[in-house]
Amino acid sequence: MRTVTFGMNISLDGYCDHTIFKPDEEVHDYFTSMLAEVDLLFFGRIMYQLMFPFWADVAKNQSGTDDEIRFAERLTAIDKVVISRSLDNVEGNARIVRSNPAEELLKLKQQPGKKISVDSVSLLPELIAAGLIDEYHLVVHPAMVGKGRPLIKGGSLPEKIDLRLVDTIVFKSGCVALHYWKP
Known part of the structure; x- marks a missing residue:
């Protein structure tokens, strides 16, 4: 069974x-x-x-720094599933x-392949509650913003989820990458 990550x-x-963030x-x-x-x-x-x-434009036009271009090229090369009731269409290798x-993520998780990366704050509580997220990669930026979308909205999880810290990286910028696994 494939591993599902959230970053x-x-x-x-x-x-x-x-x-708000400008990753280095x-x-x-x-x-x-x-x-x-x-x-x-x-x-x-x-x-x-x-x-x-x-990011597709950054990859296509090679606009941005070298690290941004590397990220854009990798991101755009990966197949995508977009959960939406309102989008009429998506481009390239997305559906x-x-x-x-x-239910869709569970089906995909059971198929052969590499990891699946979930990139959705709004879907996160539902996917956590369904037991589908295996690991978390959070990069904490050294800033307090006091507004915006919280990672997890209060009351949106059915119960406490305990995680195990498996790696920490401190970047020169003061950002800290935290990697957690669901035991």
Whole structure:
């Protein structure tokens, strides 16, 4: 059975907002190396629209720093599933699934392949409750933002989830990568 990972940049006070953070080379390289083990990205609509077409354009036009281009090329090469009731279409190697994200992820998890990376804050509580997330990669940025979308909305999990810390990386920027496994 495939491993399902969840990775996200967050603030010290637990908010996820890609407009606030400016990941440096080390952080981009960290996420690029994670993607080397992934052959399927599982997006919610919001995250998909935040990431694309931006990263596809970076890869196509070779615009950005070397680390951004490496990340963009790897990200765009991976097949994608986008959970959305409202999107009319997606581009390239992506497909839309309209309903039952946990059921769809379970089917994909049972297929052969590399890891599946979940990139959706809105779907996270449902996928955690279904027992589908095996590991977490959180990059905590040294900032408190006090607003935005929390990683987990209060009351959205049916019970406490205990995790085991398996790795910590401290970057020169002050960001800290925390890697957890579900025991």
